[in-house]
Amino acid sequence: MESGTSTGREKMHFGSNDSNTRKIRKLVVLGNYVPKRCGIATFTEDLYQAVTSADPLLDCSVIAMGDRSDYPPEVALTIDPSDTSAYQRAADYVREVGADALCVQHEFGIYGGAAGSYLMPLLRHVKVPVITTLHSILRTPDIAQRKVMDELVQRSSRLVVMAEKGAEILSDVYGVDRAMIDVIPHGVPDFQWSESDPSKKELGYTGKKVLLTFGLLGPGKGIEFAIRSMPAIAKRHPEALYVVLGATHPNLVAHEGERYRESLQQLADDLGVTSHVHFENRFVDMLTLKRYIAAADIYLTPYPNQAQITSGTLAYAFGAGKAVISTPYWHAQELLSRGGGLLVEPRDAGAISTAVNRLLDDPVEMDLLRRTAFKQGREMTWTRVGELYLDSFGNAAAGTPLDHPAPSIRRLEDLPPLKLDHLERLTDRTGLFQHATFDIPNYHExxxxxxxxxxxxxxxxxxxxxxxxxxxxxxxxxxxxxxxxxxxxxxxxxxxxxxxxxxxxxxxxxxxxxxxxxxxxxxxxxxxxxxxxxxxxxxxxxxxxxxxxxxxxxxxxxxxxxxxxxxxxxxxxLGVHRLRGIMVERLLKCWQECAGDEWNWFEDVLTYDNARIPQALILAGSELPESGALEAGLASLEWLMKVQTADFGHFRPIGNNGFYSRDGDRADFDQQPLEAQATVAACLSAWQVTGESSWLDAAKRAFEWFLGRNDVGLPLHDADTGGCCDGLQPDRVNANQGAESSLAFSLSLAELRDAMAAKTETVKQIA
Incomplete structure (x- = not known):
């Protein structure tokens, strides 16, 4: 057990010292929002109130994640996290209202797609500075989380973290320039100093020494260790009462009901401390929460894991001037470094009971910790935090506007290198294996x-x-x-x-x-x-x-x-000429019998390898000018490109999980590399036959699907192996790198490379 000690800094540094700021007039805030019951929603509402209070002339609106109908008036738009088109509408809204900046609340789990990747197309299409508040920063992200974080960093003008540790991780792990990071503490209400007895009387805790933990209940909070400490505490201080305030996390309830809470209650019963542990199973409003905090003598945060960069509950208790006993997770170490609380070893019930008894035995020490916390907490009030955020917004707006479009192939040099390592690994003396498990050949198939x-x-x-x-x-x-x-x-x-x-x-x-x-x-x-x-x-x-x-x-x-x-x-x-004519006639007959104003296609369903049909007619029609094949091929390919273009402008192939029937719903997933390859090839054929640069641009756009310009925002191409993932799911890529998919990428790359090289050579000759 140790007391929070000084780090050598006279005063914690929050915000930015950059004086080159300008005021913004219109702000859009994106994140979870009340009445959703979660810490991010509460934080976003508090931030909205703080910045609009700090600058009454600021025109601020909110885009809320979720499709509720009971949002407050400041919520101008909602996003269903799983609806990719909703993110496009949000980007359009930011543009239409003339926003000067977009403030994003980021936490894994808020946004749809793999590790929240659906957010990335939105950020690519807004043309204003993005200020991102990072509510968690992972030191060891998985592959999808790393890809999302890297792009989030790239597309943000400024990053806000709530502790210096967050800035350190951003710099060390993600290579972020320290100059683009603002350290702004988690805001707290402007609590008034108060003694605990009046609130205890209101809540029925008169005569008790109240230990408090609050927030959404779930594993990972370490509450079981605090309960295990209660026998030793109650033995020395029979008046001690541990209050666990908060509803079980909705995701946990949906998955397993109240099993976790019931296990904690059973633990208290097994230890014989049921009368010393009180569960208040509800999500309370701010006024009620303040009353519980005021009634507390000691606040406990027994988190078992160190990698907790932010704790809003800790910030609230600290700002209210409560004596804190906490395990040394990152936020607690930093916040308590100048006093205000005690740090104890994680997963150690004995250390918790020793610390609690120490403070209950020594009211003078506990009062000193309280007054130290309260004094430092004045730096963290929402009034002060709102001003610091306005500074961050101003710094972002005064800087050079970011221009980070989605992966874009403009020049031959922009194309990735062609690497055949994976195809060579899939090939034995007989031939090419069909499938792979990840990037390992699957002999079974x-x-x-x-x-x-x-x-x-x-x-x-x-x-x-x-x-x-x-x-x-x-x-x-x-x-x-x-x-x-x-x-x-x-x-x-x-x-x-x-x-x-x-x-x-x-x-x-x-x-x-x-x-x-x-x-x-x-x-x-x-x-x-x-x-x-x-x-x-x-x-x-x-x-x-x-x-x-x-x-x-x-x-x-x-x-x-x-x-x-x-x-x-x-x-x-001549025999091949004759059969070519027959094939062209058959395809044109399909076109004439099926195509109409709303469905310009050869069949009543779009399935797989769709663009190969227009491509064949375009190439054959270029040598059979009287057949009408060229016109049908170009018209059908143009329609297909419209069908396969998302609202954001990126390529969205017909999904393999149901395809797209004329009178039915379109399947958006599982998207297949084969479709992207066919489209690249068909558009290149159209460009070579017509000379129209728009077809070359369309081929590039379809190719960029492999690189991450897609619905999920994740690349399918594996730069290490040269292979390609087998498909794009709603929330991830299919990590297997089969032959069909890897060939689709390599063929597309080779064809596009040759086309762009030919164009470059033509330009040189003309010059």
Missing amino acids: GYCTDDNARAFILTVQLESAAAQPALRLMASTYLAFLASAFNQGNGRFRNFMSHSRQWLEEAGSEDSHGRALWAVGRGAAGSRRDGWRLLCIDLFQRGLPVVEHFSSPRAWAFALLGMQEYLSAYPSD
């Missing part, structure tokens, strides 16, 4: 023609740019797999092979056959190696005839893409 076809297309594309032996070996392996997949008996490509190298079918799906034709068509036209090219020609010619009997529009499109590749090198093959 075996191989498939679909992925080996995509992989061969990638290696052919890279063949001229890279002559590494490893790449040549990978390409040869993928082509050998395709050759093995071809069933000469029926003219079809098989699709699935087990890890034991057994084919699991005589013919794969029409779509997988079409992809295989596309791959060997690409190899027939693009490979620089004679052996590869001749084998591709043979496979293409033998596998093409059955396509005429297919019924899948996507299979037609995949085959068309292969025919376009093949005809670019062998334009005199």
